Amino acid sequence: MRNFTVKILSTFFYVGYLPLIPGTFASLVGLGLFYLTKNSPIIYVLATLTWIILGFLTAGKAEKLFGRKDASCIVIDEVSGMLLSFMFIPYEIQTVVIAFIVFRIIDALKPYPAGSLQNLKGSTGIMCDDIVAGLYTNIVLQIVLRFSSLRTS
Numbered sequence: 001m002r003n004f005t006v007k008i009l010s011t012f013f014y015v016g017y018l019p020l021i022p023g024t025f026a027s028l029v030g031l032g033l034f035y036l037t038k039n040s041p042i043i044y045v046l047a048t049l050t051w052i053i054l055g056f057l058t059a060g061k062a063e064k065l066f067g068r069k070d071a072s073c074i075v076i077d078e079v080s081g082m083l084l085s086f087m088f089i090p091y092e093i094q095t096v097v098i099a100f101i102v103f104r105i106i107d108a109l110k111p112y113p114a115g116s117l118q119n120l121k122g123s124t125g126i127m128c129d130d131i132v133a134g135l136y137t138n139i140v141l142q143i144v145l146r147f148s149s150l151r152t153s
Contacts, residue, residue, distance in 0.1 A: 003065055
């Protein structure tokens with residue numbers, strides 16, 4: 001894969017170069033992708049899987065290209081994690097806001113095993129902590145949605 005392609009994909013079309021909080025901006029992009037694909041579950045699942053696969057293919061190469069372990073401009077992991085957060089979640093503004101906040105908190109705190117996964121080398125270390133954050137966020141949302149539907153029944 002060419003350096004240009006690695007740079008474009010790993011920074012999610014240069015979102016990773018936005019100042020101060022590139023991971024948060026990338027999470028917002030993931031939210032936007034969810035919004036664009038929410039009406040087609042098949043396209044949403046395919047897009048999510050595509051970005052996860054592209055993340056594993058490019059993140060480790062980007063790390064070498066940028067010369068830093070998990071460089072802050074590599075944000076394909078945040079986009080992928082955010083997309084996982086919304087898997088099988090209905091689109092409602094409250095749910096989207098909760099998902100975004102919970103994902104950012106979990107991504108920052110890195111609860112087990114995310115923190116130790118981040119220490120792995122290459123793409124695995126870059127991608128897996130955000131995948132775990134996305135899965136944890138999705139579990140929290142599934143519980144909240146089940147609990148809230150029980151209360152309104």
